[in-house]
Amino acid sequence: DPYSTDPTRHPALIVNSVKPFNAEPPPAILTDNYITPSDIFFKRNHLPVPHIDPKTYRLEIEGLPGGTVSLTLDDLKTLFPKRTLIATIQCAGNRRSEMNKVKQVKGLNWGIAAISNAKWSGAYLRDVLYHYGFSPEVAAKARHVQFEGLDVDVTGTPYGASIPINKAMSEEGDVLLAYKMNGEDLPADHGFPVRAIVPGVVGARNIKWLGKIVISEEESQSHWQQNDYKGFSPGTDWDTVDFKSAPAIQELPVxxxxxxxxxxxxxxxxxxxxxxxxxxxxxxxxxxxxxxxxxxxxxxxxxxxxxxxxxxxxxxxxxxxxxxxxxxxxxxxxxxxxxxxxxxxxxxxxxxxxxxxxxxxxxxxxxxxxxxxxxxxxxxxxx
Ligand code: MTE
Ligand code: MO
Structure with a gap:
């Protein structure tokens, strides 16, 4: 059982699925704190939690002018200024149970608490990319930044997604390669040792257990970027849906x-x-x-x-x-x-x-x- 080594979780969580683990805090305690304590922060995993040795951990970055670089956790912590920001993460499926009441949909039956707020610290992705000689001018063709997790399915395919290059490079985008959550190392469920924080963008692009970054002309070809996490008309059903016809969700609505x-x-x-x-x-x-x-x-x-x-x-x-x-x-x-x-x-x-x-x-x-x-x-x- 690949899930047998998943971490233990807070008993107050309302569990939507055990394997993979998906859970949200009870609504009544969600807003007790402006900063959600990490143990009750909602958890959304598609796959078993990978166990990563921080000593051997490497973050690969492909598509840089000088070729691929491989960073250790120490590199991330020492070569770049440590930045801290408070950001809310919301799953695209938050409040899905209310949609189910209108007509059955496909997905986890989330209540109103697939959303939480934490203080994240790490290196700005833009600081890292500029450090290695990348800039939008240098790579005029690059349009997307792809992220790959170290969590893999039975075929060895990792969880992945991408964001537009502008979000990654902008002075105002604040995309973080986070190694701290609420002042501590990231918990196993939230992406230890490093995750992407893409503030203002749907949870699905905030890749946990980040193993690889690819700067590319193309969006991520992952299932979750191409054939999931997209919006459609109420008139579209599973017989007629064309996932290519809709853009991947990035910024979320109010x-x-x-x-x-x-x-x-x-x-x-x-x-x-x-x-x-x-x-x-x-x-x-x-x-x-x-x-x-x-x-x-x-x-x-x-x-x-x-x-x-x-x-x-x-x-x-x-x-x-x-x-x-x-x-x-x-x-x-x-x-x-x-x-x-x-x-x-x-x-x-x-x-x-x-x-x-x-x-x-x-x-x-x-x-x-x-x-x-x-x-x-x-x-x-x-x-
Ligand atoms: N990253 C990896 N590697 N694997 C995942 O399953 N789930 C995504 C995203 N990042 C996921 C991931 C989804 S859909 C959401 S909503 C957020 O993580 C949830 O983050 P959290 O578990 O820290 O709340
Ligand atoms: Mo999500």
Whole structure:
């Protein structure tokens, strides 16, 4: 059993699949901390966790002007400045279970917590590439940076994906070859010893157990880049789908969810106020500028308070425009409407481009169940 050496995991995790291991924290604890503790950070593995000896670990980089280079972990730590950033990772399948309620989709039945936020440290990919003589001008033909993991399937094929070269090279892209998560070595489940952090981009491109980087004219030819993690029309089914017709998901759309109230739960009629809490985040470094909350299914709205950076910690100053990689936690107290028997609590976020979330799931339904970002809605009884 190739999974027999997988690490042990926190018992509070809600497990979607054991082999490979896929799990998310309970929503109620997800937003207890701005920085998600590593042991409850959601885990999304496609394959067994590889065991890598940091002493013999090598990161190969192909496609550089001087040919291939091979870096040790020590090289990464000593040849390049150590950079730290806070970034949220969200799986394309976050909230897939809501799509399943519209019509069955193919994929893990994630709740609202296939998203987490951590502090990552490592070398900027751009620092490494410039160090070895690469620049977009030097290699005008290069268009993509491919990543390969050291986790392999039974045929020896590794997990892989790619990102556009602009994201990798840009001063504002902040792509990290991370060797620390929340101040410690990366845990086995999160890519020890090195993973790519591609802030603002779908989880699937944040390659763990990074073994190889290829600078190329071509996208990664991996299954996950070509035939998965793409969005389609609600009218497209498995008989008609042409994966070549859609671009690979990179930047994610604006998202938010309610974490402190569960669907079908009850609150006490004697309380004069309802507290609603949750998270909000957008891809591409677009900052969440507002979260609206409704208790009546979207007829009337209230503006939630976004957690300010001072409340978070001194190490999290306001991000520069276009580089808001981390989520925002939000909270609001709303007077309990008199005589209400049931509340339809809804949230929706707005990002700095004034993108907002669609009101329902059906029009964004797709056969793989990715990109679920409709208004999050929970029904709560008043007793
Ligand atoms: N990298 C490798 N090598 N193997 C994987 O299975 N899963 C990807 C990505 N990187 C994966 C990987 C997916 S789909 C997601 S959502 C994120 O890792 C999850 O990262 P996490 O487990 O640290 O939360
Ligand atoms: Mo994912």
């Amino acid at each position: 998202q938010s969810a309610i974490t402190n109230l569960a669907d079908g739960s009850s609150i006490d009629r004697d309380m004069d106020k309802v507290t609603v809490k949750g998270y909000a985040w957008s891809g591409g470094g677009r900052e969440v500028v507002r979260v609206d909350v409704s208790l009546d299914g979207g007829k009337t709205w209230h503006v939630a308070k976004l957690q300010s950076s001072e409340e978070i910690e001194s190490s999290a100053p306001s991000p520069p425009p276009g580089r808001a990689w981390a989520w925002k936690l939000w909270e609001i107290e709303i007077p309990l409407p008199e005589g209400a028997q049931e509340l339809e609590v809804v949230c929706k976020a707005v990002d700095s481009s004034y993108n907002t979330q669609p009101d329902s799931v059906a029009p964004i339904w797709n056969l793989r169940g990715v990109l679920t970002n409709a208004w999050h809605q929970v029904r709560v009884k008043v007793k």
